[in-house]
Amino acid sequence: MHGHxxxxxxxxxxxxxxxxxxxxxIVVATVSLMLGQMKVPPGQIVRIFAAPxxxxxxxxxxxxxxxxxxxxxxxxxAGMLVGAGLSVSGAAFQGLFRNPLVSDHIxxxxxxxxxxxxxxxxxxxxxxAIQGLSFAFGLLAVLMTYGLSRVYRTTPVLMLVLxxxxxxxxxxxGTSLLKYIADPVNNMPSIVFWLLGSLNNASNKDxxxxxxxxxxxxxxxxxxxxxxxxxxxGEEDARALGxxxxxxxxxxxxxxxxxxxxxxxxxxxxxxxxLVIPHIGRILVGPDNKRxxxxxxxxxxxxxxxxxxxxxxxxxxxxxxxxxTALVGAPIFAYLLRKNRSGW
Amino acid sequence: xxxxxxxxxxxxxxxxxxxxxxFRDVTFxxxxxxxxxxxxxxxxxxxxxxxxxxxxxxxxxxxxxxxGSDISRMRPSEVAKEIGYVPQNEVPGFPxxxxxxxxxxxxxxxxxxxxxxxxxREIADRAMETAGIISLADRPCTTLSGxxxxxxxxxxxxxxxxxxxxxxxxxxxxxxxxxVKILRVVKALGQSGLGIIMASHFPDHAFIAAxxxxxxxxxxxxxxxxxxxxxxxxxxxxxxxxxxKVLYVGEGxxxxxxFPTLADF
Numbered sequence: 001m002h003g004h005x006x007x008x009x010x011x012x013x014x015x016x017x018x019x020x021x022x023x024x025x026i027v028v029a030t031v032s033l034m035l036g037q038m039k040v041p042p043g044q045i046v047r048i049f050a051a052p053x054x055x056x057x058x059x060x061x062x063x064x065x066x067x068x069x070x071x072x073x074x075x076x077x078a079g080m081l082v083g084a085g086l087s088v089s090g091a092a093f094q095g096l097f098r099n100p101l102v103s104d105h106i107x108x109x110x111x112x113x114x115x116x117x118x119x120x121x122x123x124x125x126x127x128x129a130i131q132g133l134s135f136a137f138g139l140l141a142v143l144m145t146y147g148l149s150r151v152y153r154t155t156p157v158l159m160l161v162l163x164x165x166x167x168x169x170x171x172x173x174g175t176s177l178l179k180y181i182a183d184p185v186n187n188m189p190s191i192v193f194w195l196l197g198s199l200n201n202a203s204n205k206d207x208x209x210x211x212x213x214x215x216x217x218x219x220x221x222x223x224x225x226x227x228x229x230x231x232x233x234g235e236e237d238a239r240a241l242g243x244x245x246x247x248x249x250x251x252x253x254x255x256x257x258x259x260x261x262x263x264x265x266x267x268x269x270x271x272x273x274x275l276v277i278p279h280i281g282r283i284l285v286g287p288d289n290k291r292x293x294x295x296x297x298x299x300x301x302x303x304x305x306x307x308x309x310x311x312x313x314x315x316x317x318x319x320x321x322x323x324x325t326a327l328v329g330a331p332i333f334a335y336l337l338r339k340n341r342s343g344w
Numbered sequence: 345x346x347x348x349x350x351x352x353x354x355x356x357x358x359x360x361x362x363x364x365x366x367f368r369d370v371t372f373x374x375x376x377x378x379x380x381x382x383x384x385x386x387x388x389x390x391x392x393x394x395x396x397x398x399x400x401x402x403x404x405x406x407x408x409x410x411x412g413s414d415i416s417r418m419r420p421s422e423v424a425k426e427i428g429y430v431p432q433n434e435v436p437g438f439p440x441x442x443x444x445x446x447x448x449x450x451x452x453x454x455x456x457x458x459x460x461x462x463x464x465r466e467i468a469d470r471a472m473e474t475a476g477i478i479s480l481a482d483r484p485c486t487t488l489s490g491x492x493x494x495x496x497x498x499x500x501x502x503x504x505x506x507x508x509x510x511x512x513x514x515x516x517x518x519x520x521x522x523x524v525k526i527l528r529v530v531k532a533l534g535q536s537g538l539g540i541i542m543a544s545h546f547p548d549h550a551f552i553a554a555x556x557x558x559x560x561x562x563x564x565x566x567x568x569x570x571x572x573x574x575x576x577x578x579x580x581x582x583x584x585x586x587x588x589k590v591l592y593v594g595e596g597x598x599x600x601x602x603f604p605t606l607a608d609f
Contacts, residue, residue, distance in 0.1 A: 226459035242424025242452030287438035
């Protein structure tokens with residue numbers, strides 16, 4: 001008989017792999033909290049976080065406490081949620097579109113969000129408006145893609161891809177226009193910087209709004225993850241297996257869009273995560289989404305926190321995270337393609 | 345015995361114009377143990393007919409009864425518990441393992457939020473044993489040969505635990521050995537009591553496996569009945585547009601086979 005728990009890939013038992021990845025996430029998160037202008041040793045981090053619950057003498061300054069709780073912790077949570085969210089929605093889209101090269105941006109969410117943010121920077125200038133408008137325009141773009149794809153009733157998945165290209169081109173042109181007419185001293189740099197992505201603005205308040213949205217989206221996708229396998233076999237096959245393909249497709253699009261739009265609204269446009277992380281996951285556990293999605297959630301969270309930590313501490317000024325994810329992601333991807341020549 | 349599948353006056357069009365249908369007035373029924381062979385030339389609408397019967401395609405007119413119930417009033421998952429559909433499909437882009445694909449047949453029996461459990465894995469194992477591919481269970485599907493892939497799809501349909509199996513040209517693109525392997529599995533399934541509807545490009549195979557045959561030609565079922573009555577010189581010429589002789593072959597083979605005469609070669 002054959003073993004059922006072992007997939008393709010490295011053949012590590014699933015439970016053990018998830019445990020190791022959880023440990024990795026905890027280590028990366030701790031290191032991220034330690035580093036910055038104020039260095040904090042790991043023991044002190046444990047004490048500071050335990051202090052509200054246990055009688056521990058506060059030997060640290062209130063400034064340090066507020067740096068940890070008001071700056072580094074929300075940023076850490078934002079990194080984990082955005083990283084996990086973009087990875088899971090990327091993997092789900094790759095199943096839905098039956099193509100491992102599809103990313104979470106395929107339906108135009110980031111192009112829409114970019115225009116929303118540019119409008120907000122030009123006309124309002126405050127962070128609340130930027131987040132609100134980028135979220136709203138991200139949703140609007142996907143809604144337009146979805147509506148356009150339903151004009152023609154055949155091959156819904158192909159039509160979604162084409163409609164996504166059309167809508168993204170339209171919104172990107174709008175963003176370019178705004179950049180062109182924007183005041184080149186103040187507004188244009190802010191637009192450009194926003195488009196490059198950063199977790200710099202993540203605050204506890206944002207996390208209270210965007211956090212639950214990403215968490216709900218990820219949870220639903222994790223719950224239906226085995227059904228995503230069925231869609232990956234193709235529309236007709238899935239129907240023959242009794243799947244209500246229209247409903248599950250819409251569910252995946254809603255969840256992935258909610259995740260991406262919420263992520264973009266707090267972090268700007270962070271590319272490559274939804275492409276690279278699912279590939280790493282497939283090398284570890286194979287293409288079965290039942291095993292893949294939990295693994296991808298944990299790796300995505302660790303990866304973005306790690307990259308964001310580098311973005312914060314590597315240079316005097318912060319490096320936009322979108323530059324780093326591409327700078328790191330592209331070579332990783334090239335390496336994976338070479339290594340994984342046998343298939344996806 | 346009462347028929348498992350009853351198709352009455354079935355018609356379908358892709359254009360929305362019923363004056364220009366792919367087929368119409370199609371009527372047949374399949375009972376337990378029947379192996380119903382659907383012949384017809386390329387583009388005659390065999391695949392479309394099978395996809396309608398499996399409820400993969402919608403928008404057909406007429407009546408399809410599944411064990412007496414109107415299929416158009418059934419949920420997709422209810423249909424999938426009764427009909428296992430084996431499509432003419434390419435291998436997916438992702439290297440799913442054979443066992444991961446076979447277990448997808450359990451989908452109609454599982455709720456949206458659940459994934460397969462031990463019992464489902466046991467059923468999938470049995471399906472792979474029946475199809476003779478248990479040794480391939482841990483192979484990525486991207487490494488399979490055409491015959492192995494076809495058997496994987498048959499095992500997946502078996503895992504649905506259906507009473508009816510619909511196969512769309514399962515022997516096309518296969519070498520002779522694999523064709524015989526598929527026919528053997530199909531015949532065994534029929535003998536175990538499943539109702540089988542199968543499209544084929546090989547009239548010869550009707551003599552090997554079918555209990556009933558029909559020819560789809562110009563949008564109509566031109567001929568229907570026992571293979572001996574349907575697969576004849578005249579019908580084959582009308583269907584394929586070439587002269588064919590159906591001859592009885594002795595020599596320990598003891599069945600009929602079809603030979604194009606090639607008189608004008």
